Amino acid sequence: MENSSLFHKMVAFSAAVHQTTHEWTQTVRPAALSPVQYKILEYIAVHPTATPSEINDCMHMSMPNTSRELKHLTEKHLIKKSTNTNDRRKHYIQLSDQGEKIMTEVFASIENHFLARMQNNTSEDLAKVEDAIDLLQEKIFYDKQRKRP
Amino acid sequence: MENSSLFHKMVAFSAAVHQTTHEWTQTVRPAALSPVQYKILEYIAVHPTATPSEINDCMHMSMPNTSRELKHLTEKHLIKKSTNTNDRRKHYIQLSDQGEKIMTEVFASIENHFLARMQNNTSEDLAKVEDAIDLLQEKIFYDKQRKRP
DNA sequence: CCCCTTAATTATCTTTTGATAACTAAATAG
DNA sequence: CTATTTAGTTATCAAAAGATAATTAAGGGG
Numbered sequence: 001m002e003n004s005s006l007f008h009k010m011v012a013f014s015a016a017v018h019q020t021t022h023e024w025t026q027t028v029r030p031a032a033l034s035p036v037q038y039k040i041l042e043y044i045a046v047h048p049t050a051t052p053s054e055i056n057d058c059m060h061m062s063m064p065n066t067s068r069e070l071k072h073l074t075e076k077h078l079i080k081k082s083t084n085t086n087d088r089r090k091h092y093i094q095l096s097d098q099g100e101k102i103m104t105e106v107f108a109s110i111e112n113h114f115l116a117r118m119q120n121n122t123s124e125d126l127a128k129v130e131d132a133i134d135l136l137q138e139k140i141f142y143d144k145q146r147k148r149p
Numbered sequence: 150m151e152n153s154s155l156f157h158k159m160v161a162f163s164a165a166v167h168q169t170t171h172e173w174t175q176t177v178r179p180a181a182l183s184p185v186q187y188k189i190l191e192y193i194a195v196h197p198t199a200t201p202s203e204i205n206d207c208m209h210m211s212m213p214n215t216s217r218e219l220k221h222l223t224e225k226h227l228i229k230k231s232t233n234t235n236d237r238r239k240h241y242i243q244l245s246d247q248g249e250k251i252m253t254e255v256f257a258s259i260e261n262h263f264l265a266r267m268q269n270n271t272s273e274d275l276a277k278v279e280d281a282i283d284l285l286q287e288k289i290f291y292d293k294q295r296k297r298p
Numbered sequence: 299c300c301c302c303t304t305a306a307t308t309a310t311c312t313t314t315t316g317a318t319a320a321c322t323a324a325a326t327a328g
Numbered sequence: 329c330t331a332t333t334t335a336g337t338t339a340t341c342a343a344a345a346g347a348t349a350a351t352t353a354a355g356g357g358g
Contacts, residue, residue: 003267006279007260011195013282016290017166022209023292034314046160052336060171065316067337089324089335111156117289118152129288130155132281133162139278140266141165183344201306214346216307238305238354 010140028109030102032076036061037069041095044079045103050093078102159289177258179251181225185210186218190244193228194252199242227251 029038036059043059044050056066070093073079078099084090095103118126178187185208192208193199205215219242222228227248233239244252267275 003264003275004260006267006275007263009279009282010263011256011259013286013290014166014170015195016286016292017163018170019292020290021163021167026209036315046164053334060175061315062317063336064318064338069315071337087325087335091336107160110160111153114156114159114289115152118155121288125288126152126155128284130158132284133158135277135281136285137162137165139270139274140263141162141169143165143168185345202304210345211347212306213308213348218345220307236305236355240306 024110024113025106028106030106034069037073040066040069040073041078041099041103042106044093044095044099045107048094051090052093055093073099173259173262174255177255179255183218186222189215189218189222190227190248190252191255193242193244193248194256197243200239201242202239204242222248 025038025042029035033041039059040055043055047054052063052066052070055061055070056063059066061069070079070081074081077096079093080096081091081093084092118129121129174187174191178184182190188208189204192204196203196207201212201215201219204210204219205212208215210218219228219230223230226245228242229245230240230242233241267278270278
């Protein structure tokens with residue numbers, strides 16, 4: 001029963017993931033954005049059809065706070081809202097042109113960090129890395145209570 | 150050049166790791182602890198010889214704020230400080246008996262979440278998972294600027 | 299001894315984030 | 329057509345976290 005040692009390994013691993021992603025994103029986060037605002041922008045960049053409800057579910061916020069931060073992001077001209085024509089209560093949030101530009105740069109910078117770590121690997125190594133990611137995402141790091149459509 | 154697709158896979162993966170660890174820890178975090186205080190306790194639990202300086206380096210805080218939160222944790226009787234006899238400027242931070250008890254419960258609960266996800270795996274599967282963790286930690290999620298002794 | 303550095307603390311102020319209640323507007327069920 | 333639900337907003341208050349300056353106390357070099 002060596003499951004406990006695997007548990008400790010998983011704990012150390014997730015700490016390392018947090019540490020590495022923090023290192024990569026913290027250097028590129030635009031100074032005008034609070035941490036939460038940046039996280040929301042990242043989410044919107046990856047989920048272009050997000051609604052406010054979806055954002056506060058996935059980011060574990062409350063509706064009023066989500067609404068406030070989206071308002072701030074709108075005032076900073078980084079996102080734009082549009083209304084669902086079928087159900088006009090629902091709003092879609094998307095990056096504005098300026099937001100798009102900023103997040104493209106941010107992701108490019110993060111990708112550079114990533115590629116720097118990958119550059120000395122053969123393509124077999126990369127294939128192994130990809131398999132490892134798939135495996136861990138299938139076995140451990142998946143999302144049980146996902147609500148997205 | 151399929152490195153870009155690997156990058157996107159890595160981004161999705163690290164999001165999944167954050168999501169899963171959030172789900173596992175948020176349900177067990179004692180209500181009397183703020184998120185930062187809980188994070189510090191987790192760190193101390195895993196690094197029993199931590200000093201305030203080390204904590205603020207690793208947790209990306211400033212010394213005054215670290216000092217304040219350690220004070221709060223002391224007032225809550227969850228940690229205790231001792232002084233290095235060779236260099237009396239340095240303090241070691243450790244869990245108190247009560248802190249130890251609480252964090253033991255916390256980790257047990259997190260481990261239960263983990264074991265629940267692992268239970269349907271054969272021991273070959275588990276070995277593969279372990280290898281995958283080792284590989285990703287070696288190739289991607291390591292700590293370049295680690296300062297620990 | 300004096301000066302400089304390191305480790306940590308205290309005090310204070312600001313920003314960020316979280317929580318709650320009250321409200322509007324649109325959709326939907328009866 | 330009214331009543332209820334859903335999506336989102338506004339306002340407000342409180343807690344948490346970040347930033348900075350000033351201070352204490354110990355160690356080390358000259």
